[in-house]
Amino acid sequence: MTDAAAAGAAADGPPAPRPLAAFDLDGTLTRRDTLMPFLVRAIGARPAYSAVLASSLALARAAALGGPHRDVAKAAFLRRVLAGRPLAPLAEAAESYAEHVVARGLRPDVQARLDWHRAEGHELVLVSASPELYVAPIGRRLGFETVLATRLEVDGAGVLTGRLQGANCRGAEKVARLRQWRGEALTLAYAYGDSAGDREMLAAALTATNVGRGRRRPSP
Numbered sequence: 001m002t003d004a005a006a007a008g009a010a011a012d013g014p015p016a017p018r019p020l021a022a023f024d025l026d027g028t029l030t031r032r033d034t035l036m037p038f039l040v041r042a043i044g045a046r047p048a049y050s051a052v053l054a055s056s057l058a059l060a061r062a063a064a065l066g067g068p069h070r071d072v073a074k075a076a077f078l079r080r081v082l083a084g085r086p087l088a089p090l091a092e093a094a095e096s097y098a099e100h101v102v103a104r105g106l107r108p109d110v111q112a113r114l115d116w117h118r119a120e121g122h123e124l125v126l127v128s129a130s131p132e133l134y135v136a137p138i139g140r141r142l143g144f145e146t147v148l149a150t151r152l153e154v155d156g157a158g159v160l161t162g163r164l165q166g167a168n169c170r171g172a173e174k175v176a177r178l179r180q181w182r183g184e185a186l187t188l189a190y191a192y193g194d195s196a197g198d199r200e201m202l203a204a205a206l207t208a209t210n211v212g213r214g215r216r217r218p219s220p
Contacts, residue, residue, distance in 0.1 A: 018123045019189035022178065022201060023114065025128035025135055025149075027194040028211055029142075030105045034097075038134050039081060041100075042093035051081035066196070071168040078131075078152070083162025087154050090133060098137035110192060110211055117190070118143050127178065129170035129197055148177040170197040175204050 026033045039048040052059070055077045063070065082090075117124060125146040126139040132149035139147035151165035167173045178201070179186050191198070191205035194212060202208035 017187070018121055020123045020125065020182070020187065021117045021190040022125045022127050022188055022192070022205070023110070023144075024193040024195075024198045024201070025126060025130055025138065028192050028198070029107060029110050029114070030101060031107055032105070034101065034105075034130050034134070038094070038097050038131075041097050042090050043081070043085070048081065051077060055080060071170065074168055075164050078164070079162035082152065082160045085160050087158045087160060090160070094134035095137050097134050098141055101138050102141045107211070113192065113209075114142065122189070125178070125181075127169065127174045127201060129168055146181065148174070148181060172200045174198070174201040178204070
């Protein structure tokens with residue numbers, strides 16, 4: 001590089017940051033909620049739906065009350081269904097499930113928006129209340145550079161404790177996780193969501209798109 005070119009490059013300064021686009025998963029990128037189909041695939045229909053039945057009153061009450069009640073009920077449900085299970089077979093099931101979701105479970109309209117952002121060179125982050133266990137493999141297959149999702153606690157022996165590691169990544173927690181990852185100077189150029197759990201993330205974006213619920217089926 002000549003001295004003149006070097007001086008010009010220095011004058012130009014560092015490249016401008018790429019616009020950041022955040023997508024919710026359930027009901028936004030996917031046609032339906034993803035938790036129950038994953039649990040059925042990973043642990044079997046009988047134990048998965050038995051846990052739903054045992055938790056049904058608490059889940060219904062939480063859905064009616066909303067807010068933090070949903071988070072408490074979800075944590076209790078996950079504890080009931082996952083505590084004591086080894087991580088390794090669940091992680092294997094998560095990879096298989098991610099293949100299924102990407103091949104057959106996406107909304108074409110929102111996938112088209114994702115493809116546009118990727119073609120434009122925008123930075124992509126997937127932000128979901130669903131477990132990171134399978135959200136991360138889905139995000140990786142879709143070209144997301146970062147995945148922020150609900151974390152499940154694993155003990156030193158590689159067994160799920162049934163507790164969450166941190167908060168449920170829903171509502172205000174989505175913005176908190178984005179700021180924790182990117183810093184307080186977060187500039188969210190685009191955000192896509194479909195429910196009340198995405199409200200704060202949509203409000204934080206310069207361009208927000210509520211894609212609607214479509215045929216979404218609720219899950220814990």
